[in-house]
Amino acid sequence: MEQFSKIFNINREQAELDFVDISPGEDLPLYLDPYALTTREDTWSKDAHELVLTFFYEVIQSVRHGNKKRGVQLLSHLGEPEETHLGVSKNGNKGRGIGSIQAEEVYETLKDSKAAQSGLLEDLSDLALFIPGIGRDKISDITTNVIRKSLIDYTQAQCLLYSVPTRKVSSGFYWCSDNRAWKQDFLDLPIYEHQKIILVPKYTVRYQVGVDHSNFRQKFVLEFLQEEHLRADDSLVTALKNHDGSLKKKVVYKKTVDSHYPKDKDFLSDFSSAHPEIVDKYKNQLKEKVSKIPDINGQYFIEADLAKQLKEELSKIPTGNKSSNTYHNFCLSVISFIFFPNLIYPKKEKEINEGRKRIDITYTNGKDNGFFYRISLDKHIKANTIYVECKNYTDDIKNPELDQLIGRFDANMGRLGILMFRKSDNEQILIKRCKDVAKQSHGIILPIDDNFINNCLQLIQDNKREEIDRKVNELYQTVIN
Numbered sequence: 001m002e003q004f005s006k007i008f009n010i011n012r013e014q015a016e017l018d019f020v021d022i023s024p025g026e027d028l029p030l031y032l033d034p035y036a037l038t039t040r041e042d043t044w045s046k047d048a049h050e051l052v053l054t055f056f057y058e059v060i061q062s063v064r065h066g067n068k069k070r071g072v073q074l075l076s077h078l079g080e081p082e083e084t085h086l087g088v089s090k091n092g093n094k095g096r097g098i099g100s101i102q103a104e105e106v107y108e109t110l111k112d113s114k115a116a117q118s119g120l121l122e123d124l125s126d127l128a129l130f131i132p133g134i135g136r137d138k139i140s141d142i143t144t145n146v147i148r149k150s151l152i153d154y155t156q157a158q159c160l161l162y163s164v165p166t167r168k169v170s171s172g173f174y175w176c177s178d179n180r181a182w183k184q185d186f187l188d189l190p191i192y193e194h195q196k197i198i199l200v201p202k203y204t205v206r207y208q209v210g211v212d213h214s215n216f217r218q219k220f221v222l223e224f225l226q227e228e229h230l231r232a233d234d235s236l237v238t239a240l241k242n243h244d245g246s247l248k249k250k251v252v253y254k255k256t257v258d259s260h261y262p263k264d265k266d267f268l269s270d271f272s273s274a275h276p277e278i279v280d281k282y283k284n285q286l287k288e289k290v291s292k293i294p295d296i297n298g299q300y301f302i303e304a305d306l307a308k309q310l311k312e313e314l315s316k317i318p319t320g321n322k323s324s325n326t327y328h329n330f331c332l333s334v335i336s337f338i339f340f341p342n343l344i345y346p347k348k349e350k351e352i353n354e355g356r357k358r359i360d361i362t363y364t365n366g367k368d369n370g371f372f373y374r375i376s377l378d379k380h381i382k383a384n385t386i387y388v389e390c391k392n393y394t395d396d397i398k399n400p401e402l403d404q405l406i407g408r409f410d411a412n413m414g415r416l417g418i419l420m421f422r423k424s425d426n427e428q429i430l431i432k433r434c435k436d437v438a439k440q441s442h443g444i445i446l447p448i449d450d451n452f453i454n455n456c457l458q459l460i461q462d463n464k465r466e467e468i469d470r471k472v473n474e475l476y477q478t479v480i481n
Contacts, residue, residue, distance in 0.1 A: 001026050004019075004197065004199070005017060007024070008190065010162045010164070015337050016333035016337045017333075018158065018202065018336055018340075018344055018346055019154075019200060022197070024193065024197060025195075026085060027086060028087075030206065030207060031205060031206055032140045033205065034124045036204045037147075039286075040367070042345070044150065051147050053123065055146045055175045055177075056121075056124045059074050064117065071107045073103075075103035077182045079145070081148070081172070081198070083197055083198040084200050086140065087137050087141070106133070110131065113132075113265075113266070113269065114273075118273055120269055124142060127142075128211045128213055129211055129268060129279075130269045130272070132264065136212070145173065149176075151199070152187055152189065155190070155198050155199040157347045159190055161332070161347065161361075169189050169191065201344065201345065203344060218254075219282075220282045225257050229252045230252045233250070236256050238250070303465070304462075306337065307461045308457075311458075314330060314334075314450060317392070319393065324390075327422075332361060334457075335420075338453075338456050338457070341366050341368045342370065342373070343364070344366040347362050349361065361390070362387055363386040364384070364385060364386075365414070370472075375444075381416055382413070383444075384413050387408045387414075388420060389418075389419050391422075393422065396424050401421075402434070405419060409442065409443045417445045420449075422450050430447055431447070445479065446472070446475050446476065447479075452471070456468050
């Protein structure tokens, strides 16, 4: 089955795309993880997480106040979202979500759970830890339905970016946090073989939803209890002897502890209420996981091969107006590849023909690590949004090109821009112009030419991706000093 990128002639590898490159008609064994939304500070993630929080709050309030009608109504729009083509179904593309039939059953389960009444449930992802019958597939489906409007907005931006045709169709129900109710509209979406498609940012998906009750039990709960029983020196302790019968050491086996305690989620609720620090430790460990490009479709992806391919592609793009679209598309791909997961959610701002066709691109600063995280902390720069200008010029870059970027800077969104260009016959003059921008407190412009891109791609080929951050920081220091 062909992937979305091939069907709509995007023709880019998964590592060059910000979204999961699904194959319509097939489900990928990936799950949208609500916990991924909590690990980011970008606007899209925070807005999506706010949707999850408000929906979850309304459900829990209905349970605590015994408002069954409200609770069941809230839970009745959580069917399997087929448009994303994620997850694994037992019966083709059907049956995983929470539909109207299951809604009452889920409400009763929540009502009877200790976690819902005790206040232990703080977020949607906590359902996977403490509520029976709620696993990674349902968590993913619930999240997708709740943030459907955010995902549709994201899909529309990606379609505009890659000139993918869309048409107005029923959006399906999505959660509206303003009036705390479900809503649906007619919105633009891509269609393939009469099926709607909703794209999902690749950083939000996992092969396993982050919060997992079995992992929590095995790695945190049981290991904590092992230490507790060993300290108490009780009946779960096994004394190991030397050959002469003398005591060698005392141990508590995990399998012994496992068999001693109940295996249901109510036990996890009781334990977590008594030891909230263990839950915090578990969630903090989840936050420390590094975002990685998913190995989509089971393909064995080798970064070095793609880096080499991109270097060759760049060398074949002529300078000049005729090849400006080709260069712009290349810049979009190479930035997404080199700077993921820091630069995410690319959007085409506008397209203007003023003698030279220009495509303006913005990236959201994912603030995952390194330079892009550090620059976001600068209160004068902020850099929540990164502005990109792509210039496939034969001439040198001059002040008007810098002014274009400065004109797009915003006090709230940020004052960091990337100027992509081919080469400069007088690099020192260009650097001086960028220095002037910084000195006059207009913002920061990072001039990135073919040589810089090729050096970054070579680092990836040499398995030294971590050194890219050093190169970006050196360029930044050159511009501000």
